[in-house]
Amino acid sequence: MSSRIAATWKNKELRRKILFTLGIIILYRIGAQIPSPGVNYTAVKAALDNMQSSDGSNGVYQLINLFSGGALLQLSIFALGIMPYITASIIVQLLTVVIPRFEELKKEGQSGQTKMTQYTRYLTVALALLQSAGVVAMAASPNSQFLPGVQVFDAGEGDGIQILEMVTAILVMTAGAILLMWLGELVSERGIGNGMSLLIFAGIASRMPVEGSAILRQSGGFRFAAVVIAALFIIIAVTFVEQGQRRIPVQYAKRMVGRRMYGGASTYLPLKVCQAGVIPVIFASSLIYVPVLITTIVQQAQGTGEQASWWDKHVMTWLTQPSTWQYTLLYFILIIFFSYFYVSVQFDPTEQADNMKKYGGFIPGIRPGRPTAEYLGFVMNRLLLVGSLYLAVIAILPNLLISIGSGGSGHNFPFGGTAVLILVSVGLDTIKQLESQQMQRNYEGFLK
Numbered sequence: 001m002s003s004r005i006a007a008t009w010k011n012k013e014l015r016r017k018i019l020f021t022l023g024i025i026i027l028y029r030i031g032a033q034i035p036s037p038g039v040n041y042t043a044v045k046a047a048l049d050n051m052q053s054s055d056g057s058n059g060v061y062q063l064i065n066l067f068s069g070g071a072l073l074q075l076s077i078f079a080l081g082i083m084p085y086i087t088a089s090i091i092v093q094l095l096t097v098v099i100p101r102f103e104e105l106k107k108e109g110q111s112g113q114t115k116m117t118q119y120t121r122y123l124t125v126a127l128a129l130l131q132s133a134g135v136v137a138m139a140a141s142p143n144s145q146f147l148p149g150v151q152v153f154d155a156g157e158g159d160g161i162q163i164l165e166m167v168t169a170i171l172v173m174t175a176g177a178i179l180l181m182w183l184g185e186l187v188s189e190r191g192i193g194n195g196m197s198l199l200i201f202a203g204i205a206s207r208m209p210v211e212g213s214a215i216l217r218q219s220g221g222f223r224f225a226a227v228v229i230a231a232l233f234i235i236i237a238v239t240f241v242e243q244g245q246r247r248i249p250v251q252y253a254k255r256m257v258g259r260r261m262y263g264g265a266s267t268y269l270p271l272k273v274c275q276a277g278v279i280p281v282i283f284a285s286s287l288i289y290v291p292v293l294i295t296t297i298v299q300q301a302q303g304t305g306e307q308a309s310w311w312d313k314h315v316m317t318w319l320t321q322p323s324t325w326q327y328t329l330l331y332f333i334l335i336i337f338f339s340y341f342y343v344s345v346q347f348d349p350t351e352q353a354d355n356m357k358k359y360g361g362f363i364p365g366i367r368p369g370r371p372t373a374e375y376l377g378f379v380m381n382r383l384l385l386v387g388s389l390y391l392a393v394i395a396i397l398p399n400l401l402i403s404i405g406s407g408g409s410g411h412n413f414p415f416g417g418t419a420v421l422i423l424v425s426v427g428l429d430t431i432k433q434l435e436s437q438q439m440q441r442n443y444e445g446f447l448k
Helices: 002-010 012-031 041-053 060-067 083-098 100-107 110-140 159-190 195-242 279-287 290-302 310-320 325-346 349-358 370-404 417-440
Strands: 245-252 255-257 260-262 266-272
Touching (some): 012 195, 083 325, 110 159, 279 325, 279 370, 325 370
Antiparallel strands (some): 245 266
C-alpha cells in the first residue's frame, strides 16, 4: 500500500489533483466556521455548547447540520451546504420523466447534458434563496426548535435593524451555497472524485470527533465503545455490499473485415447490487426537510401564533422529529422510490441491448434485441429490490436508535447508517477513480 501511495504521489498530475481537492476541502471547512453577518455568534455558540453538554436534539435539523459539517446550526456563510444543488438536481431529474424537452436534452449527449447542468444551476440559485430564507426565519422565530430560546439577531435600535440583518444573512447564505456549487464543480473537473459528494464527506467526517466526544462525555466509555463497534460492523457490511456485482456474461460474435478477424471475445456486464449508490439517501435526506422550510417561511410571513393548523400540529411534528415512526416510514419509502427512479433514469435496458446488438454482442442463451432488454430489466429489478431495501434499512438505523434507546438524542448520527453509508461509498468511489488513473499510467492500483 505504501508503495502504491508513493507511486501516486510521484506522478505530477495526480499530485496536483489531490492537492487541489484537499485545498478546496480546507477552504470549505474554513468557510463553515465563519458566521453570517448580523448573527449573534456569542449567543449561538453558547446555545450549541449547552446543547452538546445536554442530551438535546434539533430533530431533522441535526441530520442537515451533519451534512453541512456543523455549519447550519452555527448559521455560517456555508450554512446551507450543497443541499440546494442536490434538491435542484432531484427536480431536474424528475422533469426528465415529465417534460419531453428535458428527455430530448438527455438523449443529445454532451450538449444536452451541458444545458441540463445550466438549468440545475439556475434552479439552485432560486432554491438557495428560498432555503436560506427558511433557515433565517426558523432561527429568528422565538418558538422555533432550531435554536430555542436564543436571540440570534440583535434587535439593535429597532425592528428595522433586525430585518436588515436578516436580509443580509439570507443574501450571504445564498451566495455561500452558490460558491459551494462552483467549488464542487471545480473538484469534479480538476480534482479527484465527485466534488459534491466529497464536500458532504468532509462535513460528516468533521463532525465525528465532536459527536464522539459528546457520547463519551455523556454516556461513558461502555456506550461509546458499543457505538464504535456498531459503526465498524456497518462499515464492513456497507463495504461488502457496495463491492457486490452481478456479472452477466456477454459474448461477441466473430466477423471478418478483409483478412482480419474481429470479435470472438468473452466479457461480462457488471451490474452492482446497489446500482444507485448513495444518491437515493442524499436525495431523500435533502427533500424531506423542504416542507419544513416552506412552512416556516409561510408562518413567519403570516405571523402564525398559537392557532396552529392540522398541518402544523401533525405533519410538521412528524417531519421535524426523526424519532417518530411517521418520519422513519416516510424516509424509508423515499429512499426506495429514489433508488428505483435514479436507476430507471441512468440505466436503460433497451438502450443497453441495442448497443450490444450494434457491436455484435449477445448474452448466451438470450436472443439479441427485445429479449435481451427484457432479461436485463428482470435482473436489474431483482437487484434493485435487494439494493433499495439494503439502503433503506441502513439509513433508518439512527432513527431506530433514537426512538428505542437514546431518548431523542441525535448524537448517534455521525456513527449511524446514513453517515457511514455516505462515507464508505464516497471513499470507495474516490479510490476507484485514483486506481483508474493509475492504471492509465501503468501503475498498480489500490484495489486488487
